[in-house]
Amino acid sequence: MDAPAHAPDPDAEAEAERLRRARRGDGAAFEALYHDHARAVHALAFRLTGNAAEAEDIVQETFLRMFGFLSGLRENTPLRPWLKRVAANLAIDRLRRQQRPGTEMALAALADPASASPADAADADALLRRLPPLARTVVWLHEMEGWSHEDLGRRFGRTASWSKSLMSRSLARLRQDLAPHGDAPHDA
Structure with a gap:
């Protein structure tokens, strides 16, 4: 009981x-x-x-x-x-x-997938480490800590749309990294 x-x-x-x-x-x-x-x-x-x-x-x-x-x-x-x-x-x-002036796009761009071994792809922490610090922070705080896009945008001095966009690009990149080599990710 x-x-x-x-x-x-x-x-x-x-x-x-x-x-x-x-x-x-x-x-x-x-x-x-x-x-x-x-x-x-x-x-x-x-x-x-x-x-x-x-x-x-x-x-x-x-x-x-x-x-x-x-x-x-x-x-x-x-x-x-x-x-x-x-x-x-x-x-x-x-x-x-x-962040240095002029590096905004570099921070938002996702890391080169060739830098990690296939064994790391199964490890969520290793996969997150493939993301640059800004993307990793937004993904983790939103997905694991429950921060809203509004909270993230406000905290970074941006908009909720900025957070959503960065999140979307980051998750797309992680899905691409998890797809078998050469296969395009697809929805079932």
Whole structure:
């Protein structure tokens, strides 16, 4: 029999208590929050940047921001979605800083499929790494993190149409990479 919908979630209660303790300056509580969420934040940051060192920097900056914003976090609101949103925004900021004038089309263009082995085609992470950072970020945030095209367009200083177009080109390229060599992708 399922638990009633109003039953408290022990994990959520434990996290809320750690947040209360961290707000009061309890270093062990902050450390526990870090250990609870750092791996998920790092995984997202790595997927978006494709660079382990940058991902680690983003994790550190995310938790520094959390530490500075502890009093502003609402009670009984899950922490992980907030942390992942901060990490995604930090990754986007890095991408925007790395863009040089005149490279817009190069960033939107998709990577050369000849650079990956056929074995990598089966690995979703390896397949996503074939995309340039901007395309990879938009695909991941939309498909896996649930960001809307409006959110993505706004965050990148663009339109929802820009996000949809980049997403469409990226997914078409990934489908092409998954098709048997020489076969054109087709719908059944």
